[in-house]
Amino acid sequence: MKNIQITPELARRIALHAQLLDGSAEFPAGKEGVARIIEQLGYVQIDTIAVIERAHHHTLQTRAADYDAVLLHDLQANDRRVFEYWGHAMSYLPMRDYRYYLPRMQQFAASKSPGIQRRLNKCGHLLQPILERIRQEGPVTSKDFEALPQEKGGAWWDWKPSKIALELLFWRGEIMVTERRKFQKVYDLTERVLPEGTDTRMPSDAEVEEFRVRRALSAYGIARAKDIHAFLQLDSKNRSKTSGLTALVEAGEVIPLTIRNRNGAEYYTLPATLEQTDQFSRRPATLHFLSPFDNLIIRRERVQHLFDFDFALECYLPAKKRTYGYFLVPMLWGDRFVGRFDPKADRKSKTLILRNLVFEPDFQDFETFLPIFGQKLREFARFNQCDTISIEKSTPRTIPEHCKDFF
Template sequence: MEQIKLTNKQARHFILLKQGLMGNYKFIGEQGVCDYIKQAGCIQFDPIDVCGKNPELVLQSRVEGFSKDMLYKLLYTDRKLVDYFDKNMSIFSIEDWKYFSRQRAAYGRNVRSKDQIDAVIDEIKAIIKEKGFVSSKDVNFNKQVDWYWSPTTLSRAVLEALYFQGELIIHHKKGTIKHYFLANEHIPEEILNTHDPNITQEEYFQWGILRRIGAMGMLWNKPSDAWLGISGLKSANRNIAFEKLHKEGKISKILIDDISDEFYCLSEDKPLIEAVLNDGEFIGRTEFIAPLDNMLWDRKLIRKIFDFEYKWEIYTPVIQRKYGYYVLPVLSRDSFIGRIEVVNDRKSKQLIVKNLWFENTADSYNCLYEDIEDCIERFASLNNCKNIVLECKIER
């Protein structure tokens, strides 16, 4: 079997070009949002909004002209995208709905407090049909039932159960409040009723592995957070799937100088590999990267290839944090050069730059201050901030 040999620099360039984080922007406007998500399979959702929610931060670093309204429109007006479970809670193309029928069926079989939920499902569906869309506050079933995270109201449990099973989708969100409506009235029939193309569990595992490799650009056959959401995938299944995909020529093995591990890319990305092998220099960019960015789904891999260790410290006790609550990696050219903590103060409409940490001495990055300032200004624009407040020193 063919093996691709890359230097460390070439491996970085391949990943960054695949991600749309090097060279001129290849994802532009609304179509660019759809194109990137189609390439990545999904982007991970998280509701915490310090300087933008995670999917917004993923897209701002890749999509020229991106705004928060753009993603909202594609989700809740145009319905080209949908919120559902892939790698945890995610956003993906509505065209991929068919691939998740086994997850929806599993949720239906295993839902918690099933008897209490089943007793009122028809009544709640009738309420939704009458009102058009509802949140849990619009459905007055306040009895407490056992639920996944903690006891909750029957209203919320039923709506979430129907959402997990794919009978409801999100109509819109107001803050963190989800408003649901009936999937069969709003997803086109040719999408809603298409059978899952993955007939066997083995096909499903192969599809999931290809999807995750495409999301990161390059992956290894090791335990990884990148595999989250591929239901039932264990190391034995993963080994079999990798071997079959490689034998069938769907993935290509990559060896990187001075790294003993083997990596894999999609074979369809060979033209990008050729470009990296034939052209040693690409236009570099400076971008702030989301904490749950697709590129960071396997942080051990990033440490191995980019020599950068990143921990999202949001769940780390304050006294144990090395950096801060919501800190973003700073990518410049083909390296992670530091971390930045920026906060959107909505009351004052100010973007507060709380701190900037460089990986090496600040003098090493004198030529990048203008690029960093440009990123800060773009973040201010993304968050509709009128002013930028520097609580740390940014020198030239």
């Protein structure tokens, strides 16, 4: 096979095009557009941190200017075009991919891992009673099990074991999240949530691994073997990290390549991607504020390798060990990351606070950038239901003074 090498610039443009961040994507407005975004990305990660709008809403709003949370709710609760399960982490996933998660559900049901066994020892006796309650009474939330034991006439109604039991049933695929109400999960029987015609055939190991590779390369555009393997938390009896990839390369359905000046690291792409490189021409620079859980940024090593941007989420570190701040939002301008900021939406005062705004040391084009930044920051404030903006600290220190005219 011919040794293919591409430039770092082309590699970045391929990645941004696949992630719908190069300004070329055209989707319908409303639910259909949001559904297509989720289908292209393969998953949208859910996270509980709410210092600004939660990660799943942020990731979708980055790509859909007319995004509203009700659109995602409708796609899950009414249209049944997405479902929740373990993707990269807990995620919204395209319903058409449902069957490829069946082995993971089966693995949870048969698991002898210490963690699962501890949960079963604590609340395994609750699984069937909870299933029967849902069957008889309909959808439930964990709050439906918060009553004191004496009020329900049985110790099994203790809240914490019941919540664990709901999660186990969910992991095993016996119940699904039918919707969320104010972020609270509402569970129902899987048979009542899955839309008619959903493919529920158990896939073979080879099918799971091929799905993993194709899904990852469609969403990433270009990726290394380790990126492909980590893309989704799927399960198959074949534990090889490269079995599906090797088979597709040998069949000519995946193309290996390298990137100039990247130490010979082997990347992979789909043939159709290489055939469309004329679509990846340089476009006017678009500014995006990415969620730290955004699909583009979540693989930190990949981002550093492709974009020369060293990024880490610091919210899980003690405050004294943080370099930049708690919940860092990377700024992508064109095909370059130019900095990051640590935001907080103060809901009471309706103020978007940038607790720390830091540009990359080699970034200099502030004259062009700041008006665009000001406009984008106003849009970001509105997305977070904020009316005013405050920058508490910045590097360079003069940025707040220069931004006064823009917001």
